[in-house]
Amino acid sequence: MQGVGGALLTPGSLAIIESSFRPSGRSRAIGAWSGLGGVAIALGPLLGAIWSVLMLALSARSGALAQRIGARIPLTVGPLVIAFGLLMLTASSLATTTCQVFCRA
Numbered sequence: 001m002q003g004v005g006g007a008l009l010t011p012g013s014l015a016i017i018e019s020s021f022r023p024s025g026r027s028r029a030i031g032a033w034s035g036l037g038g039v040a041i042a043l044g045p046l047l048g049a050i051w052s053v054l055m056l057a058l059s060a061r062s063g064a065l066a067q068r069i070g071a072r073i074p075l076t077v078g079p080l081v082i083a084f085g086l087l088m089l090t091a092s093s094l095a096t097t098t099c100q101v102f103c104r105a
Contacts, residue, residue, distance in 0.1 A: 014033070021029045 014030070017029050017033055018026065
């Protein structure tokens with residue numbers, strides 16, 4: 001299911017980049033988009049493995065502690081990721097508005 005969602009988001013995000021940037025800066029934006037995608041693909045499994053080992057070590061040491069931490073972390077990390085995304089969206093909107101006012105065509 002996540003793969004289907006990712007496959008649907010990829011062309012949409014590229015279309016947003018294409019409509020948001022002028023032709024002069026579009027190549028840099030698409031380069032940054034693809035570069036960060038590559039970094040995410042490389043770091044995702046590594047960070048997932050580190051997380052799994054950490055949770056395994058905690059559960060081996062103290063099952064109750066791992067259950068408490070493991071149950072609370074998704075409830076803590078999820079809102080933080082959403083807040084960070086909203087912050088980046090606001091910053092991007094502000095930068096776009098500022099550029100529309102001050103940047104040359």
